[in-house]
Amino acid sequence: xxxxxxxxxxxxxxxxxxxxxxxxxxxxxxxxxxxxxxxxxxxxxxxxxxxxxxxxxxxxxxxxxxxxxxxxxxxxxxxxxxxxxxxxxxxxxxxxxxxxxxxxxxxxxxxxxxxxxxxxxxxxxxxxxxxxxxxxxxxxxxxxxxxxxxxxxxxxxxxxxxxxxxxxxxxxxxxxxxxxxxxxxxxxxxxxxxxxxxxxxxxxxxxxxxxxxxxxxxxxxxxxxxxxxxxxxxxxxxxxxxxxxxxxxxxxxxxxxxxxxxxxxxxxxxxxxxxxxxxxxxxxxxxxxxxxxxxxxxxxxxxxxxxxxxxx
Amino acid sequence: xxxxxxxxxxxxxxxxxxxxxxxxxxxxxxxxxxxxxxxxxxxxxxxxxxxxxxxxxxxxxxxxxxxxxxxxxxxxxxxxxxxxxxxxxxxxxxxxxxxxxxxxxxxxxxxxxxxxxxxxxxxxxxxxxxxxxxxxxxxxxxxxxxxxxxxxxxxxxxxxxxxxxxxxxxxxxxxxxxxxxxxxxxxxxxxxxxxxxxxxxxxxxxxxxxxxxxxxxxxxxxxxxxxxxxxxxxxxxxxxxxxxxxxxxxxxxxxxxxxxxxxxxxxxxxxxxxxxxxxxxxxxxxxxxxxxxxxxxxxxxxxxxxxxxxxxxxxxxxxxxxxxxxxxxxxxxxxxxxxxxxxxxxxxxxxxxxxxxxxxxxxxxxxxxxxxxxx
Ligand code: SF4
Ligand code: SF4
Numbered sequence: 001x002x003x004x005x006x007x008x009x010x011x012x013x014x015x016x017x018x019x020x021x022x023x024x025x026x027x028x029x030x031x032x033x034x035x036x037x038x039x040x041x042x043x044x045x046x047x048x049x050x051x052x053x054x055x056x057x058x059x060x061x062x063x064x065x066x067x068x069x070x071x072x073x074x075x076x077x078x079x080x081x082x083x084x085x086x087x088x089x090x091x092x093x094x095x096x097x098x099x100x101x102x103x104x105x106x107x108x109x110x111x112x113x114x115x116x117x118x119x120x121x122x123x124x125x126x127x128x129x130x131x132x133x134x135x136x137x138x139x140x141x142x143x144x145x146x147x148x149x150x151x152x153x154x155x156x157x158x159x160x161x162x163x164x165x166x167x168x169x170x171x172x173x174x175x176x177x178x179x180x181x182x183x184x185x186x187x188x189x190x191x192x193x194x195x196x197x198x199x200x201x202x203x204x205x206x207x208x209x210x211x212x213x214x215x216x217x218x219x220x221x222x223x224x225x226x227x228x229x230x231x232x233x234x235x236x237x238x239x240x241x242x243x244x245x246x247x248x249x250x251x252x253x254x255x256x257x258x259x260x261x262x263x264x265x266x267x268x269x270x271x272x273x274x275x276x277x278x279x280x281x282x283x284x285x286x287x288x289x290x291x292x293x294x295x296x297x298x299x300x301x302x303x304x305x306x307x308x309x310x311x312x
Numbered sequence: 313x314x315x316x317x318x319x320x321x322x323x324x325x326x327x328x329x330x331x332x333x334x335x336x337x338x339x340x341x342x343x344x345x346x347x348x349x350x351x352x353x354x355x356x357x358x359x360x361x362x363x364x365x366x367x368x369x370x371x372x373x374x375x376x377x378x379x380x381x382x383x384x385x386x387x388x389x390x391x392x393x394x395x396x397x398x399x400x401x402x403x404x405x406x407x408x409x410x411x412x413x414x415x416x417x418x419x420x421x422x423x424x425x426x427x428x429x430x431x432x433x434x435x436x437x438x439x440x441x442x443x444x445x446x447x448x449x450x451x452x453x454x455x456x457x458x459x460x461x462x463x464x465x466x467x468x469x470x471x472x473x474x475x476x477x478x479x480x481x482x483x484x485x486x487x488x489x490x491x492x493x494x495x496x497x498x499x500x501x502x503x504x505x506x507x508x509x510x511x512x513x514x515x516x517x518x519x520x521x522x523x524x525x526x527x528x529x530x531x532x533x534x535x536x537x538x539x540x541x542x543x544x545x546x547x548x549x550x551x552x553x554x555x556x557x558x559x560x561x562x563x564x565x566x567x568x569x570x571x572x573x574x575x576x577x578x579x580x581x582x583x584x585x586x587x588x589x590x591x592x593x594x595x596x597x598x599x600x601x602x603x604x605x606x607x608x609x610x611x612x613x614x615x616x617x618x619x620x621x622x623x624x625x626x627x628x629x630x631x632x633x634x635x636x637x638x639x640x641x642x643x644x645x646x647x648x649x650x651x652x653x654x655x656x657x658x659x660x661x662x663x664x665x666x667x668x669x670x671x672x673x674x675x676x677x678x679x680x681x682x683x684x685x686x687x
Contacts, residue, residue, distance in 0.1 A: 092478065094503060095417040132505060132515040133427045172520065185368060188517045197365055210364050213495040213519040220499055221519035237479050239499075294424065297501035298478045 056307030057082050057284065059108035059115060068109055068116025069250050071261040076118050079107040084286055086301035091156055092236045099301035100290035104139070108284075110310055115276050116263040117141050119286065126253040127291025128171035131188050135296045137253075138289040140168040141262045143274035145232070147282040155285045155305045157233040165274050166231045166239060167247040169260050171291065173227035174251045182223050219245075227251060228262060232272050236298070242272050279312040313411065316470060319557050320581040320607070321405035326412050327584075328419055328475035334489035338467045338527050339554035339566050340541065341576045343592040343633065345617075346548040347460040349375050349437070353540035353549075357464075360539045361526065366518025369430050372525035373540045375462040379601065380436035383463075384429035387511040388580065392604070394421055400582050401608055409584025410472060410509055420472055422507040452596050459594035462548070464540060465512040465525035466579065466587030467491050473524065476507030482524075488553070489588065490527040498522055509583045535639050535654055547634025552641065554588060563642045565629040565652070566590075573626040575617040577606035592617055627665065636661040 062068075062075045084104045088097050100123075107118040119139050127137045144153045145163040153162030176183065185192045198210040213221035219229060219241045230247040233239045251260035266276040274282065283305035289295040315324045316331035357373035374383045382388065391410070398407025413421040440458040448455070471491045473482045481497040482504050484490070493504065493513065498521035504513040505522055513524040528538035532551075536542070541549040552566045560571035569590070570576050576590035593602050595614050602610040620626050628650030632640055638660045640652035652660045675682055 090417065093417060093419045094476070094478065097417055130500070130515075130520055131427045131517045132430065132502065133424055135502075183518055185365060185518065192368065194368055196363075198363055199365070211519070212364065212366070212516060212523055213498060213521040216496045218496050218498070218519065218521060221495075221521060239479070297499065297503065 056309065057106060057108050059110040059308060059310045061278065061311040062109050062111050064111045065113040066111075067114045067248050067265075068111065068263045069248060069261060071118060071250055071252055071259045075109055076107055079109060079118075081105040081107050081120070082306070084303045084306055086286070086288055086303055089156075089287075089298055089300050089302050092298050094298055096293070096295055096299040096301075099288075099295060099299075100293040101288045101301055104286055104288060104303070106286070106306075108308065110266065110276070110278070112278055113266055114263050115266055115310070116261055117284070119258075119260045119262065119288075121258055121288060122256055123253070123258050123290060123292075124256050125292045126171065126258075128175040129188060130172050133294075135289070135291040135294050136170050136172040137258060137291045138168060138170045138296075139251075139258070139260050139262075140166050140287040141264075142166045142285040142287070143264075143276075144283060145272065145274055147275065149281065152283050152305050154235075155283075156302070157236055157239065160234050163232055163234050163271070165264075165272065166233055166287075167228050167249070167262050167264055168231065168287075169228045169249045169251055169262055171227075171251065171253070171258075173224040173229075176224040177227055230264070246273070276310060278310050280310055282308050282310070284308045318409075318470065318584060318586045320578050320586050321409070321584060322403045323405065325409050325470075325584050327470045328411070332484075332486075333469065333556070334484065334486050336487065336553040337469065337489035337555070337588055338532065338551075339570075339588040339590065340464070340538070340549060340551045341566055341569050341590045341592065341633075342462055343546075343548045343630070344459055344461065344594045345592060346546040347375065347462055348546050349377065349460040350545050351375055351434075352543050352545045353462060356539040356543040357525075360528070362523075366516035367514075367523070369433075370514045370516075370523065371433055372512070372514075373462065373464045374433060375460055376434070377437050377439060377458050378461045378605075379441060379458070380439045381461070382435065383433045384425040384511050385432065385435065386429065387425070388509075390423060390425075391421070391509040391583070392580075394423060395583070398582060400603065403608065405582055405607075407582055409582070410507075411470075411475070411584055419476055419503075420507050422472065422476070422509065424502060424506045425511060454596045457597050459597050461579075461591075462540075463510065463512075463579075464538075464589060465491065465527065466510060466585065466589045467525075467527055468588060469586035470584065472507040472509060472585055473504035473513050476503040477501070478503060482513070485529075488527075488529070488532060490529050490532065491524070492526055492529070493522055493524050495519075495521065495523070509580065509585070510587070532639065536637055537639050542634075542637040544634055550629075550633045550640070552639050554590075562625070563644065565632055565640055565643045568625060568629050568643075573616055573620075573623060573629070574609065575613050575620070575626065577610055577613050579605060581607040624665075628663075631663040631665070632661065635663045 060079050084106050086102050088099050089095050101121050105120040109116045143165045158164035208215035226248045228247050228249040230242045230245045231239050247264040249262040285303050285305050287300050287302040289300045313326040314330045316327045318325050353373050362370040410421040440456045442456045481494045500521040502515050513522045515522050537551040541551040554566045557571050560567040562568050562572050576592050578587045593606050593610050599611050625645055628645035631650040632652050641655045642653040644651045650663045654660050
């Protein structure tokens with residue numbers, strides 16, 4: 001792990017990128033080793049890898065004021081996709097040194113009220129059934145809550161005092177949405193037989209202690225009305241679901257490609273939402289998990305910050 | 313990685329966090345010689361804790377027939393195979409623990425079972441290692457053998473599940489050493505399922521997070537032993553608290569059995585977790601196999617158990633198994649009784665070394681009738 005940090009460090013220097021290389025954030029997880037380089041290097045490094053106009057993504061302005069939820073809306077056709085290189089997360093353990101997804105195709109739109117990010121990547125298998133050895137496809141968009149051009153937060157899930165907003169779409173939640181009813185054991189195991197469950201004989205109040213994660217309202221344990229989790233983080237192991245879920249999204253898997261839109265309101269809700277103002281610059285980063293390769297949690301590929309300009 | 317001391321392997325070893333022993337450590341002793349694989353414990357656990365949606369396949373307590381029974385399939389042979397041949401001789405373990413054998417990018421050596429590995433919870437029930445040839449007669453150790461292995465979570469001193477979780481959702485309680493998965497914090501990454509060599513965390517496919525044996529913590533908090541212990545038909549279990557060999561107290565029945573009489577051994581101590589469920593090894597099983605299961609001292613544990621009749625204190629401690637539902641913190645033996653006390657020092661139970669004998673004549677004078685069953 002130390003060696004890998006050093007490689008990142010040397011790469012940044014080798015590319016002749018100026019700036020302060022500081023030691024990384026203290027993470028909540030005591031075993032996380034310091035991150036050797038900070039966001040600004042990555043942004044610069046990445047602008048080489050992504051030959052996009054003006055060195056990043058442009059959120060093109062469109063009419064309307066609602067959430068940008070349709071991954072096949074015709075407005076996307078007018079936006080040129082940018083290819084974002086994805087690299088293995090190797091700073092923290094556990095990790096997957098050879099993740100399945102190495103690039104994302106990204107587009108962005110906004111209507112002054114909502115920002116939309118369209119993500120596409122090749123995935124030969126749709127993974128949305130979760131049983132012990134099966135993991136779901138997932139993708140996430142990360143935005144700094146506070147962005148200053150001279151010091152972007154750490155792109156690796158932020159750092160104490162450098163809060164980031166991470167909006168994660170999950171194929172399993174998308175499946176909830178399409179199923180339109182509670183997940184049942186027969187969805188996971190069609191031939192399963194069961195007799196009596198506590199919820200068939202007990203009142204809701206008495207039931208909670210029998211329901212595990214669902215009984216304590218764990219956001220991943222209940223039937224989802226939205227396929228995304230709107231979260232904040234300040235470093236590894238600190239990812240926390242926001243009390244008010246504002247972001248939303250939709251995903252469609254077709255012909256071996258996931259096409260997922262993630263959308264978030266542009267009106268800031270204080271400490272947990274990014275400042276998104278037409279005409280401004282910020283940065284955005286991505287993470288992706290290939291369920292069929294058992295990628296989950298820290299076993300993922302992620303990108304550096306990509307500059308994002310919001311059209312006036 | 314920080315260095316911690318693991319007394320079961322007699323040396324320092326690497327772990328994810330610094331050594332932090334709880335105020336009290338939950339522990340259990342099981343006498344495998346008395347287990348009849350009736351699965352009452354399994355059902356007691358199931359009806360108490362895992363009757364909900366997504367828990368259908370879960371057995372936080374299970375009883376398997378060794379050597380061919382597993383739940384999930386091949387759990388122990390798989391991790392032993394991955395760890396490779398290790399030197400387990402001697403009081404100091406010279407091989408690698410799963411933490412020391414961590415592949416690059418991982419926190420420990422582990423593996424994720426296949427979903428189908430959970431399909432047959434009592435596979436190989438009562439299968440022995442071979443069939444008897446013509447003219448064979450029983451010898452000890454048996455030439456064809458099997459034994460029962462009841463299993464719960466070991467509430468390890470160095471839990472792999474806790475070390476594996478990048479969100480720190482799995483944690484060890486400082487008050488009693490019980491290891492839990494925070495049901496609010498868990499996001500279902502299954503690192504604990506992958507990391508725990510005993511495969512005692514389970515993924516719930518309906519709530520989409522992991523769950524594990526909770527050591528019946530609401531009962532333990534009230535001074536009551538776990539459900540699997542108090543319902544055990546064979547009275548093979550004693551649940552209480554254990555201390556380290558340095559702090560061992562011979563009046564604590566678990567300490568006495570484990571640290572003084574040394575008749576009970578942990579399961580796969582070489583993996584390095586310092587598990588806190590201790591087994592009195594099955595005396596009829598070949599020592600070579602038992603050594604792999606329970607470590608180098610297994611032969612002396614069996615020898616001591618065979619001589620239990622000479623050690624009245626040990627006999628007294630063994631009599632307390634299944635004698636009360638309450639947790640016994642201290643015990644004492646008198647001429648006639650083994651007496652168990654709770655944490656405050658109140659007497660909980662008094663078990664006679666010799667049961668009183670009642671003779672029931674074949675003819676019942678009061679009813680003027682002959683008893684057909686006089687046992
Ligand atoms: S209840 Fe006791 S005797 Fe029966 S299987 Fe469980 S541990 Fe063995
Ligand atoms: S047996 Fe497994 S689940 Fe239980 S504490 Fe040890 S590592 Fe964790």
